[in-house]
Amino acid sequence: MELLLxxxxxxxxxxAGRMQGQTASPVLTDRGRRQAGDVGARLLALGAxxxxxxxLVRARQTAAIIGRTLRLEPETDPLLRERHYGTWQGRNxxxxxxxxxxxxxxxxxxxxxxxxxxxxxxxxLVTALGDIPEPVVLVTHGNVIVxxxxxxxxxxxxxxxxxxxxxxxxxxxxxxxxxxSPFLSHxxxxxxRGGVT
Numbered sequence: 122m123e124l125l126l127x128x129x130x131x132x133x134x135x136x137a138g139r140m141q142g143q144t145a146s147p148v149l150t151d152r153g154r155r156q157a158g159d160v161g162a163r164l165l166a167l168g169a170x171x172x173x174x175x176x177l178v179r180a181r182q183t184a185a186i187i188g189r190t191l192r193l194e195p196e197t198d199p200l201l202r203e204r205h206y207g208t209w210q211g212r213n214x215x216x217x218x219x220x221x222x223x224x225x226x227x228x229x230x231x232x233x234x235x236x237x238x239x240x241x242x243x244x245x246l247v248t249a250l251g252d253i254p255e256p257v258v259l260v261t262h263g264n265v266i267v268x269x270x271x272x273x274x275x276x277x278x279x280x281x282x283x284x285x286x287x288x289x290x291x292x293x294x295x296x297x298x299x300x301x302s303p304f305l306s307h308x309x310x311x312x313x314r315g316g317v318t
Contacts, residue, residue, distance in 0.1 A: 122285045123256035123295070125164060126266050129175070129183040130156035131277040140217040141179070142206030142233065149182045156278025157183040161190030163280065169193060170254030175201035175261050183278075184260040195260070200246040203262035207233025240268050247290050270294055 130153030134141045141147050149157065164187065172193040174184035184195035207230045209217040226236040243265060250257065263274045269292060270281050282295035 122287055124283045124285050125169065125256050125258045126269060126281040126283065127160055127258060127260045128263055128266055128275045128277055128279050129180045129260060130154060132179040135277060138214045140206050140209050140212050140214045142204060142210040143177065143202050144210050145178050147179055149179055153277060154186060157186035160278055160280060161187040164258060165190055167256055169256050169258045172196065172258045173198050173201060177202055180260045187258065198246065200242045201259060201261040201265060204239045204264040205233040207231045236268060239264055243269050247285060252287055
């Protein structure tokens with residue numbers, strides 16, 4: 122099964138440098154809406170069969186724009202939410218990123234989630250996908266994509282392509298670099314972590 126992981130478009134808090142986490146209120150900027158429109162246009166040729174999205178506002182707005190282009194109704198799923206940054210939400214992103222880097226993967230942010238929690242949510246989602254029509258577009262957040270695919274934090278409005286083996290639940294990045302594709306693929310889990318919103 123092919124999964125197309127889209128990081129939501131740029132939000133007002135991305136621009137302000139504030140840690141969003143699971144804060145619902147930040148909305149897309151004009152640039153973020155353009156990014157979502159560009160993603161929809163690029164995905165059109167792939168014939169997506171289903172569109173799932175995080176229920177956070179910035180992701181839902183991105184998915185609504187993509188959905189109009191793809192003629193798909195976005196389905197919200199809280200399993201696609203960003204990592205919960207607890208008491209660090211709303212604070213300066215750079216400070217929160219530095220603080221999260223000191224935590225082990227199983228250690229939770231005060232009042233929030235650990236990276237292991239994010240991985241478990243992703244695994245639950247992958248198991249629930251089952252044998253459904255593909256490809257599936259998943260509008261989500263940076264930490265979810267990093268935990269699913271490895272690699273560095275993706276840019277707002279980027280697409281990461283993965284192949285999911287529905288029997289073993291293993292994921293394989295699709296390497297599109299050789300054909301100058303506009304899609305990203307991540308093949309290593311050694312990129313920058315923690316603090317993507």
